[in-house]
Amino acid sequence: FDFQWDGGNKGHIIDEYPARANTIEEVESLFLDPVPLALPDPKHSGQEERFKLVARSNQNRLLLVVYVIRKGQIQPISCRPASQKERKRYAQLTQKGQ
Numbered sequence: 305f306d307f308q309w310d311g312g313n314k315g316h317i318i319d320e321y322p323a324r325a326n327t328i329e330e331v332e333s334l335f336l337d338p339v340p341l342a343l344p345d346p347k348h349s350g351q352e353e354r355f356k357l358v359a360r361s362n363q364n365r366l367l368l369v370v371y372v373i374r375k376g377q378i379q380p381i382s383c384r385p386a387s388q389k390e391r392k393r394y395a396q397l398t399q400k401g402q
Contacts, residue, residue: 305335308377317383324384326367331383333362334369341394345370354381358390366391 309328317326334340337359345354348370358368366386372379386394 305332306377307332308374308379313380317380321384326383330361330363330365330367331369331380334359334367334383335378336362339398341390341397358386358394366394 307328314328317331318328334357341358343356343358345356348354352372352374354370354372356368356370358366361367367383368386368390369383370381372381
């Protein structure tokens with residue numbers, strides 16, 4: 305996968321929320337989860353289509369990343385720990401995948 309990082313998304317994902325302990329490497333690793341929960345995000349899609357992905361990271365954390373596809377590259381917009389509801393849906397998905 306090709307990723308697009310700039311001052312805006314890096315600042316928002318990494319710098320503005322230090323308690324989340326996100327790193328670029330960990331955010332990118334979410335896209336390698338063999339059983340991700342991928343969802344469209346029509347509620348927050350404006351001029352461009354946004355997507356949400358709930359996946360297990362290389363640090364074994366279950367995270368939600370919101371992203372867009374620009375010029376064939378994934379541009380993460382935000383990343384946070386998965387909510388209880390998202391964790392439940394992910395668990396259901398992974399149980400079906402086994």
